[in-house]
Amino acid sequence: GAVVSQHPSRVICKSGTSVKIECRSLDFQATTMFWYRQFPKQSLMLMATSNEGSKATYEQGVEKDKFLINHASLTLSTLTVTSAHPEDSSFYICSASETSVSYEQYFGPGTRLTVT
Amino acid sequence: GQSLEQPSEVTAVEGAIVQINCTYQTSGFYGLSWYQQHDGGAPTFLSYNGLDGLEETGRFSSFLSRSDSYGYLLLQELQMKDSASYFCAVSRTGRRALTFGSGTRLQVQP
Numbered sequence: 001g002a003v004v005s006q007h008p009s010r011v012i013c014k015s016g017t018s019v020k021i022e023c024r025s026l027d028f029q030a031t032t033m034f035w036y037r038q039f040p041k042q043s044l045m046l047m048a049t050s051n052e053g054s055k056a057t058y059e060q061g062v063e064k065d066k067f068l069i070n071h072a073s074l075t076l077s078t079l080t081v082t083s084a085h086p087e088d089s090s091f092y093i094c095s096a097s098e099t100s101v102s103y104e105q106y107f108g109p110g111t112r113l114t115v116t
Numbered sequence: 117g118q119s120l121e122q123p124s125e126v127t128a129v130e131g132a133i134v135q136i137n138c139t140y141q142t143s144g145f146y147g148l149s150w151y152q153q154h155d156g157g158a159p160t161f162l163s164y165n166g167l168d169g170l171e172e173t174g175r176f177s178s179f180l181s182r183s184d185s186y187g188y189l190l191l192q193e194l195q196m197k198d199s200a201s202y203f204c205a206v207s208r209t210g211r212r213a214l215t216f217g218s219g220t221r222l223q224v225q226p
Contacts, residue, residue, distance in 0.1 A: 034213055041221070042219070107159045108158060110158055
């Protein structure tokens with residue numbers, strides 16, 4: 001099956017710094033990737049849809065200047081949390097679809113971000 | 117707006133059958149998916165229903181009734197490793213992203 005990787009798996013940073021999270025589709029090309037945020041024992045909240053070669057589409061309430069998304073190639077999307085604060089601490093997960101049909105998404109292993 | 121409702125927790129014993137329901141309200145409904153997520157892990161795709169009826173994949177089956185805006189995931193011959201959170205997710209016409217339900221935490225007991 002299709003494999004999606006994420007790096008880093010865990011990161012601890014100080015308040016005010018920026019953190020970049022990478023999402024890669026290892027054995028398929030993904031024109032669209034998705035970024036989610038998940039709090040403990042809660043659902044996955046879609047943050048944005050990342051489109052290769054164009055601007056990301058952000059969900060309502062998600063600050064595009066704070067959560068910068070770049071989808072520079074068909075296998076790589078990055079999420080940068082800028083000027084991180086403790087309330088940004090969360091589990092960030094990316095996903096991608098192998099085909100144009102999106103109901104079967106392949107998820108990365110997630111990144112646990114802790115802002116101190 | 118959109119909403120998906122599923123029970124927050126379900127408990128069952130090994131070898132039993134459990135059904136996790138999902139009701140939804142959304143415009144442009146296209147299909148209903150189910151995902152499994154173990155603690156600290158990534159969600160993994162289980163099943164999809166685009167049409168009414170039952171889809172069977174091994175011990176897991178999923179059902180959809182579009183007229184009732186309702187679906188369920190059926191897990192048979194429960195095993196301890198099935199203890200996880202299960203999410204229903206809606207696909208909408210013209211929108212590639214999924215909208216996830218709040219998740220059902222299944223605990224399988226010996």
